[in-house]
Amino acid sequence: VPLAASRAYRDGPSLYALDAASGTEQWRVRTDAWVYALKADRGTVLTATRGGGVQGWEASNGDKLWEITGVQSDFETVEAAPVIHDGTVYVWQDARLRALDARTGLERWSYPIGDAASCGGVPVRVTPAPDGYVYVAAGTRVLAVENVSGRVRWHFESPAVFLSPPAFAQGPAVTGGGVYLADYLGTVYALDATTGKDRWRIATEARASVEPVLVAVGNVHVGSGSALYTLDAVTGTPKWRFAAGGDVVGSPVVADGRVHFGSADHVLYTLDAAGGQLRWKLATGGEITGSPVAQAGVVYACSKDRCVYALDALKGTGTGNRART
Incomplete structure (x- = not known):
């Protein structure tokens, strides 16, 4: 987790920070329970621990700023963990979505979102957006909540539950702005960010992924x-469909007119983002894990063969960098 010149890490019941340049340990603290999620924002480190604990820490020295207990513990995964954004922490506690001050832990507002049963047996997912709202997927519901006051702007109901969080695209609907989601049946929804009205919906195929859809350059991947x-x-017009040899893993990434994604068939694929043509693919010794990263003409991917691959994003050739983990 980048913190300016340092990085924070978790290792079971320990939290520690290293200098990003030298790797020198700056501080280390012991937590009361196993840390399953770690995030940081504006000088605050946020941890979530097994058994419903959430803690805020001072990034510069590791001092504990605040701690709460009793947070929703049915879904203790990185994806379903509390969210920190722009000085606010969002937690699911006592059947309410709560917005807390990131530095003090004090509640700013709360909304009765419901417990796990009323949310369809799936975790609540929160996406803070630059338009001043947080977009919330709670079972079959999607809500737009003003991040300052907690006032609900609109509410949308779907026939099936959402496993992944909303994806927000800035701009008017006529240029592709809006809120995009896919339910577990694979139906993709485009909602108007101002009104919550259903602009279009398109069926794909059953989707167990907890990753959000990707909206880039006027396309939804x-x-x-x-x-x-x-x-x-x-x-919502379908442009293309590309069949891999196994389930798609993680979220695709788009850069420089190419879309990169991994599959359970052990292959990293690179396609033309506009037409879907295969540009190159790399077979690894294991299932691709997580989402690739594309930066400065290089695409990085991890495989269960215990290697991290760095490849020329245009040609798929090695850059001389393949690290074994």
């Missing part, structure tokens, strides 16, 4: 089952 689908963000 979504991995459903063993295929990657690309839809027009404005109209």
